[in-house]
Amino acid sequence: xxxxxxxxxxxxxxxxxxxxxxxxxxxxxxxxxxxxxxxxxxxxxxxxxxxxxxxxxxxxxxxxxxxxxxxxxxxxxxxxxxxxxxxxxxxxxxxxxxxxxxxxxxxxxxxxxx
Amino acid sequence: xxxxxxxxxxxxxxxxxxxxxxxxxxxxxxxxxxxxxxxxxxxxxxxxxxxxxxxxxxxxxxxxxxxxxxxxxxxxxxxxxxxxxxxxxxxxxxxxxxxxxxxxxxxxxxxx
Numbered sequence: 667x668x669x670x671x672x673x674x675x676x677x678x679x680x681x682x683x684x685x686x687x688x689x690x691x692x693x694x695x696x697x698x699x700x701x702x703x704x705x706x707x708x709x710x711x712x713x714x715x716x717x718x719x720x721x722x723x724x725x726x727x728x729x730x731x732x733x734x735x736x737x738x739x740x741x742x743x744x745x746x747x748x749x750x751x752x753x754x755x756x757x758x759x760x761x762x763x764x765x766x767x768x769x770x771x772x773x774x775x776x777x778x779x780x
Numbered sequence: 781x782x783x784x785x786x787x788x789x790x791x792x793x794x795x796x797x798x799x800x801x802x803x804x805x806x807x808x809x810x811x812x813x814x815x816x817x818x819x820x821x822x823x824x825x826x827x828x829x830x831x832x833x834x835x836x837x838x839x840x841x842x843x844x845x846x847x848x849x850x851x852x853x854x855x856x857x858x859x860x861x862x863x864x865x866x867x868x869x870x871x872x873x874x875x876x877x878x879x880x881x882x883x884x885x886x887x888x889x890x891x892x
Contacts, residue, residue, distance in 0.1 A: 711829070711872060711884040726881040760828060765876050766819055768840065770828040 668693035670771035672761045674746075678778045684748040688761030688771055695719055695742040698764050702735060702746045705773075706757035716765060717744055751778045782806050782878045786871075786885035793867075793890055799860045801888045803873035808853050810877070817876035820849055820858045823887075824869040832871075833858065868892060 674686035688700070702714040715725035717735045725733055729748070737744045748755065756778045761771040783806040793799045809816045820833040831840050833849035836856060846861040860867055873885040 710886055711874075713880070713882040713884070715880070724880050728881070765879070765882065766817065766831070766834055767821070767829075767874065767876075768831050768834070770830065773828050 668763060668769050670761050670763065670769060672759075672771040672774055674759075674774055674776070676775055676777060678751050678776065679780055680752050680778060681750055682778075684751050684755065684759075684776055685745070686759055686761070686774055686776075687743055687745045690742045690744075690763070693763075695739060700735075700737070700744045701762045701765065701767060703760045703762055703767070704755075704757040705760065708754075709757075712757075714746065714748075714759075751776075753778050781881060782809075782875050782883050784873055784875055784883050784885040786873060786888050788888060789886060790889045790891065793863045793892060795865060795892065796862050799863050799867075799890060801858045801871055801873075801890075803851075803856045803858070803885050805854045805856075805875055807878065809856075809875050810853065816852065818849075818851070818856050819874045819876065820847075821872045821874060822867075822869055823872065824866075827869075829872065863890070865892075 669691040672688040696719040699716045701716040705711050715735050717723045732749050734747045758773045758775050760773050763769040785804045787802045809818050816836050818836050821829040823829045832843050837849045848859050850857050870887045870889050872887050
């Protein structure tokens, strides 16, 4: 049974960089893609991007210029960085397994406010 | 981007009665491998989304058989044969055929 546990800073000021990490417990890390999704009241569920164990990534074109997803296979972890955040990036951020999102982390509320 | 449109957005239900949610995509969700990557998720209050159905009609492990998915091409349906109290929450469809990006419906709130 796979478990995804995520963490990161929950309060940011405009223009700062969002940084979140997701650790994967159980299952095979190298067999899957690993995904970030966010959820805000205004925009619903939004796919941010995905990565595989070799570091190959796909990003949402609407966020691509500000987002970097990376992987640390030695720790079975993957991370999200988003620069130049604004209030519009306030959301609950989730990590998930696979392109079809069959398991999810617990979510991290990130608030951007001056 | 593929637009996913759910209806209704709010669905009042009666416990023990059936419920049905529709999801339509702006283009066919049949992938080049012949598989349709249309999934359904349930989000209970205060919880993360949980996948219920994958590839149109396949129930995930532990999902009660009162949940069923159907459809093809651009029209899809999630049905609950008899609503129970634990089913209250928001339901989302998601397409994983045309990416990037993967896209979601707006959500349907199931409420008593």
